[in-house]
Amino acid sequence: MNIAMLARNPRLYSHQRLVEAAKERDHEIRVIDTLKVYMNITSHRPEIRYAGETLPMFDAVIPRIGASITFYGLAVLRQFEVMGVWPLNESVAIGRSRDKLRSLQLLARRGIGLPVTGFAHDARNTDDLIEMVGGAPVVIKLLEGTQGVGVILGETHSSAKSTIEAFRGAKQNILVQEFIKEAKGVDIRCFVIGGKVVGSMMRKGAPDEFRSNLHRGGSAERVRITPEERSTAVRAARTLGLNVAGVDLLRSNHGPVVMEVNSSPGLEGIEKATNLDLAGMIIEFLEKNAKPNKTKTRGQG
Ligand code: ADP
Numbered sequence: 001m002n003i004a005m006l007a008r009n010p011r012l013y014s015h016q017r018l019v020e021a022a023k024e025r026d027h028e029i030r031v032i033d034t035l036k037v038y039m040n041i042t043s044h045r046p047e048i049r050y051a052g053e054t055l056p057m058f059d060a061v062i063p064r065i066g067a068s069i070t071f072y073g074l075a076v077l078r079q080f081e082v083m084g085v086w087p088l089n090e091s092v093a094i095g096r097s098r099d100k101l102r103s104l105q106l107l108a109r110r111g112i113g114l115p116v117t118g119f120a121h122d123a124r125n126t127d128d129l130i131e132m133v134g135g136a137p138v139v140i141k142l143l144e145g146t147q148g149v150g151v152i153l154g155e156t157h158s159s160a161k162s163t164i165e166a167f168r169g170a171k172q173n174i175l176v177q178e179f180i181k182e183a184k185g186v187d188i189r190c191f192v193i194g195g196k197v198v199g200s201m202m203r204k205g206a207p208d209e210f211r212s213n214l215h216r217g218g219s220a221e222r223v224r225i226t227p228e229e230r231s232t233a234v235r236a237a238r239t240l241g242l243n244v245a246g247v248d249l250l251r252s253n254h255g256p257v258v259m260e261v262n263s264s265p266g267l268e269g270i271e272k273a274t275n276l277d278l279a280g281m282i283i284e285f286l287e288k289n290a291k292p293n294k295t296k297t298r299g300q301g
Contacts, residue, residue, distance in 0.1 A: 001022075003060050013268035115259065116178040130154075179210075188249045199274045242261065244282060248262070
């Protein structure tokens, strides 16, 4: 196969592993810096240009679009889709996953377990908003945050209220969420490929840290998940329409709850924790599924 990978930094572990796994299986893979692509979007002869050349047709494209370049990255991916290149994850599905509120609404509609979550624009009803999700302590999240930045624990009603008001003052969109205390700073990342959980790890926050992100000094180890956790992760990925996803769960008193569904899940933490060749599994999934003009949405929507 002739594969394109949209990625800004080819030196990242995940990107290197995908290149390695593709080459091991005798595929051609080319890393394309998403922000250096420019496009001719006219309908009769769409074109993707890169450093003065027209890119050839690929059999598949692996989008690794960082959160900070979602807008342009999705436009580039849509252009590949319009031209009939099969994407590992479709632009529409990635777009859904990048909007935390939209994702949670879609998951809620399917009855998937979620932390009780509130969202409001007007600061006047903050007291009620905090009570609505069960009262302090609550977790306050910036809608645009990643890697745990912008996730704050409001331990008391008054500290939660002042944090919410400060964010509102700064014109930031936020979610207010029930704090799943019983998770004890541990979350579970389920790596889903093609409707199956192929690996899972437990991440534990640094001491005195309720956020378990590895980027915040957390540690990870392989974990066995329950059938309920497995089906929750698979349904979450399917609901957003993602072939490959990292589904983050918390173990709550009311069963597994989905915190987030990541459409470009990192490989380093989970490959090291589980000893699994997830990059290889992704390439095998492409081998089985990539067909020209088979994109469901072909960039629409
Ligand atoms: P990000 O996308 O920035 O990583 P998350 O929503 O995944 O943000 O939150 C970061 C971490 O904070 C999670 O991995 C989890 O450990 C902790 N956390 C987030 N939401 C809750 C919650 N409602 N209850 C308990 N812990 C939470």
